[in-house]
Amino acid sequence: MTRQQLKYKRKSVVNRKNALIDATLSLIASKGIKGATVRAIAQHANVTQGLIRYYFNTKEQLITAAYRHHMGRLTQVTFAPLNSMPEEGPATRLATFVASGLVPPVVDPGSLSVWASFINKVQNDKTMRETHRETYFEFRDCLEMLIREALVEAGKPASEEGLRQLAIATNAVIDGLWLEGGALPDAFERGELAVIGVRSVSAIIGIDLPEGKSDK
């Protein structure tokens, strides 16, 4: 009584894990957390459901890994432009950083959906809460540094408390525009959010920032 089994190709561990994580994020992005069942994930990744447990002891582990992956990608995409222009002045660097978080693929309904789906787990799971906290402060500290340098350059240095508040405010502008762009993608012109973001940050810290981010 031999059972006929489908043919398959073996993949490396990281390939499989990434494929499963991608399938998970893709499903959460489109159908929410409820759409990310083990069976749906397996189907989306073109494997059978048993394989998931071979790579992840539990579904919770897969979900947690997917969250880290998503946040890591957001961070990476946002920081990349900054790292590729180490020789520019502080004002330009700050403007670039702000704008890079306000265009696709960071601003995106799916990206927002994934982030939102994890919020509750972040609040209840200690590990995820720590990941979230780190991501947030990584952003904010970077902003604070960029703002400090820009203010020094302009000859208007601020106090530590002042810097903290400016960083919180600037971060809020970015997060708020990111949120709105993801929640109502049709309500804004292309590139509009980035322009508004840079202009607002410019006003908040009291420094003229270069707006016309050359598309190259």
Added chain:
Amino acid sequence: MTRQQLKYKRKSVVNRKNALIDATLSLIASKGIKGATVRAIAQHANVTQGLIRYYFNTKEQLITAAYRHHMGRLTQVTFAPLNSMPEEGPATRLATFVASGLVPPVVDPGSLSVWASFINKVQNDKTMRETHRETYFEFRDCLEMLIREALVEAGKPASEEGLRQLAIATNAVIDGLWLEGGALPDAFERGELAVIGVRSVSAIIGIDLPEGKSDK
């Protein structure tokens, strides 16, 4: 073979519906959307699970009603202070409006969790998308009006396009601070978000707004 049935009190339709909606929102706030099962909701509302279907044809209906209820409450709490001071000047009214959305119970982990839990459904369900759209533009249009009046008062009227962008930016500041306050409640002092919010909006629109919102 008569079965022993528990005693109970009958309640009015609106009372029951509200109780079920409250239980739903409470569960979503603490345990996320997955925690809001019909059985858990019924237990939280001290009824048996069958009753839910008596008041709501389907669980989807209950969820949708809960979403409307939550958004309506947020709107109400934010607009209440504004409506209670119709005789104040535009600047004061704007500052009050901004600040009222940046203190509890609007800024709150549970409130954020509920909002986030619905984001995906909002993107996929036409009815909920419309509710969301209306809520957003109700806020933004109100902000735009307050900003317009404040600018006129200060003798710096802006163009329509300029006003639109200022409203988007101001709304983003509020949303961003709201989001951060709900996601990391321990990261900010009490009242800090409101102060930063008013100060930022002040800088963005270029008008001095009264900061010290008297606690009365």
Added chain:
DNA sequence: CAATTGATTATACAAGTGTATAAAAATTGG
């Protein structure tokens, strides 16, 4: 190329899910 190891599939299972329906209790009207 045979044998062993490791990856993948197939299948089963218990628990939880939303929904459906009949019985029982509470309320109302005559």
Added chain:
DNA sequence: CCAATTTTTATACACTTGTATAATCAATTG
């Protein structure tokens, strides 16, 4: 106070969920 109606409970059901395990196939290695 009895009959009719509405609200609430109790129970059942089919389906989905995450997990567990054994069979089977692919790759590696000697």
